[in-house]
Amino acid sequence: MLPIQLFRTNKELILEGLKKKNFKDLDLVDKIIDIDERRRALQVENDNLAASVNSASKNIGQLMAKGEKEKAEEMKLVVAQNKERAREVAEVLAALEKEQHDTLVQLPNMPHSSVPFGKTPEENEVVRSGGSTPDLSAQKLPHWELAAKYSLIDFELGTKITGAGFPVFTGQGARLQRALINYFLNYNTEAGYKEVCPPFMVNEASAYGTTQLPDKEGQMYYASEDGFYLIPTAEVPVTNMYRDVIIPESEMPVKLTAYSPCFRREAGSYGKDVRGLNRVHQFDKVEVVQLVNPANSYEVLEEMVNHVERLLQSLGLQYRILRLCGGDMSFSSALTYDFEVYSAAQERWLEVSSVSNFETFQTNRMKARFKDGSGKTQLVHSLNGSSLALPRIIACLLENHQTPDGINIPDALVPYFGKKTIS
RNA sequence: GGUGAGGUGGGAGAGAGGCCGAAUCCACUAGUUUGCUAAACUGGCAUACGUAGUUAAUACGUAUCGAGGGUUCGAAUCCCUCCCUCACCGCCA
Known part of the structure; x- marks a missing residue:
């Protein structure tokens, strides 16, 4: 499997390699790059939501310890909303990750520079x-x-x-x-x-x-x-x-x-x-x-x-x-x-x-x-x-x-x- | 196949809802000390993804305690399913 980083930094190299290997479906490269961009944006959102839930949970624990039950209950509601959203994001993110992986495994390895051109x-x-x-x-x-x-x-x-x-x-x-x-x-x-x-x-x-x-x-x-x-x-x-x-x-x-x-x-x-x-x-x-x-x-x-x-x-x-x-x-x-x-x-x-x-x-x-x-x-x-x-x-x-x-x-x-x- | 006990970092092993990415010991590693070696002491020591940064150092975020689901504001810890390991029984080259 090719490393995803290579698609971000050296798309041309990949296209050249695929052509040399006589690989037909060159559109997959752009597809992977597109999925990767969407995936990363979603990853950021997912992580931020998770971070807010984590810190809120910590606060709730502290409030409970101090006996401030009402404040804690308020925060639970906020967390519940974030979790709802986080669940949606995580679902789409997982789907994108799978799609990226499934696409990535379809691409062959890059040929070494000494590999001769040819099809048969x-x-x-x-x-x-x-x-x-x-x-x-x-x-x-x-x-x-x-x-x-x-x-x-x-x-x-x-x-x-x-x-x-x-x-x-x-x-x-x-x-x-x-x-x-x-x-x-x-x-x-x-x-x-x-x-x-x-x-x-x-x-x-x-x-x-x-x-x-x-x-x-x-x-x-x-x-x-x-x-x-x-x-x-x-x-x-x-x-x-x-x-x-x-x-x-x-x-x-x-x-x-x-x-x-x-x-x-x-x-x-x-x-x-x-x-x-x-x-x-x-x-x-x-x-x-x-x-x-x-x-x-x-x-x-x-x-x-x-x-x-x-x-x-x-x-x-x-x-x-x-x-x-x-x-x-x-x-x-x-x-x-x-x-x-x-x-x-x-x-x-x-x-x-x-x-x-x-x-x-x-x-x-x-x-x-x-x-x-x-x-x-x-x-x-x-x-x-x-x-x-x-x-x-x-x-x-x-x-x-x-x-x-x-x-x-x-x-x-x-x-x-x-x-x-x-x- | 049956019954029972378990699966936690490189290894051993604690933890039994928040103070836990995880005590302690060993290994490894950097340093201090030291004729040398050893010992002692001090520090470091998981992986992946993401954000910023120079595709750096690094910082921060997220995830990971066999795997996947669930309960909960919060799970290594509670529940369910599966996988694996060990012991005993059965079967067997």
């Missing part, structure tokens, strides 16, 4: 790339065929148990999954991230804090009996650990990593996009989250990008890093780098990580703050990234490292997987 994924900027396309000239099978060949994943069985998009990993497939999770978590903790294992369901306040709510509830599974949402990413429970917290300076920066299953309804997808592991309703992911001083959050973002890049390199996959253009960025991000790996048999790029700086957009909702050097309380910047999302990594590992005789396991993973090939 084609206009994302390739920052750099690495690895090379494997030579699979002889035979190249897509991962779903390899999964069947080596009995790694049973898609039909998952459909029976639950439904489409809930694959069952079996045998070496399940083991590969576990190996990747352990490898990723170790890699992160060695870089100074503290490991946590959060709840996989969250309440409404948490979903609101990281901006899944309002408006995006359709993307999450919902346990209506209890009012809980299945998490779409560990970002939600992990970042919300610091909701309503003023972080002691000694604990900054906060660096956390967590493994979790992720649940996404992904309504409306079809065709080759959902074939095999390309897009599923439940998948595993290891996430990194940082809460940092705003002064250096962009250095931290670069550091996180490098961190994820080295991880991808260690798996021997061909990858590229994209700086997302304004129109393709998420609602709450200020700057996002997407990581894509090349799926050599499908001959297409698959997104496996997204690393973003949200600046204060989430923390303003969550009230996650710290005390800066001068003792002033201010919002921290929140950042997160996947390191990594498993299914598409598995898809690319299978496809890119396949040989006629089996699938080669990258060296870094061998200690976790226990052998050098799947066969």
Whole structure:
């Protein structure tokens, strides 16, 4: 959520940012400014009335103590009138506050100055790339065929148990999954991230804090009996650990990593996009989250990008890093780098990580703050990234490292997987 | 799920209609004292919104004692609803 102060001081900046993000409803800015002005005028009236009632009440108490009952009764009448008026004002004020809030949450975050202009994924900027396309000239099978060949994943069985998009990993497939999770978590903790294992369901306040709510509830599974949402990413429970917290300076920066299953309804997808592991309703992911001083959050973002890049390199996959253009960025991000790996048999790029700086957009909702050097309380910047999302990594590992005789396991993973090939 | 006891500042914990944004202790912090450290003493120490001020320091106002309603001139305190915590019982991996 954008801070309301920004609307009073820098309306032009907001309009520019919204245009870059390809946001259409620019009238909302003027609407918010108008509501804010009316709200503040009413706030003054409300406070003044409350102040007069408070001081009159004090006087009544003193008069009663002195036994001047008649005077006290007179004052009660005056107070009664003020309270009547105060009630009306408070009602309108509350309505305005709600309207302001409801409007404010509709506006996306401001894009960073380095975000490229553009509306579609084609206009994302390739920052750099690495690895090379494997030579699979002889035979190249897509991962779903390899999964069947080596009995790694049973898609039909998952459909029976639950439904489409809930694959069952079996045998070496399940083991590969576990190996990747352990490898990723170790890699992160060695870089100074503290490991946590959060709840996989969250309440409404948490979903609101990281901006899944309002408006995006359709993307999450919902346990209506209890009012809980299945998490779409560990970002939600992990970042919300610091909701309503003023972080002691000694604990900054906060660096956390967590493994979790992720649940996404992904309504409306079809065709080759959902074939095999390309897009599923439940998948595993290891996430990194940082809460940092705003002064250096962009250095931290670069550091996180490098961190994820080295991880991808260690798996021997061909990858590229994209700086997302304004129109393709998420609602709450200020700057996002997407990581894509090349799926050599499908001959297409698959997104496996997204690393973003949200600046204060989430923390303003969550009230996650710290005390800066001068003792002033201010919002921290929140950042997160996947390191990594498993299914598409598995898809690319299978496809890119396949040989006629089996699938080669990258060296870094061998200690976790226990052998050098799947066969 | 049942019964009982509770939810007060960073922590512990008093307060039981007005003198309470809240005693006291601890933590933290500034200072005095002091060969150093420690101790002692003195002061400071919640958050949000608003008004004035330079988008400052600061001053003032309002709100906040789990959340939301109610009673009252006045509520941390009384009443109602909900949430949560703890203990015991039931159930259970």
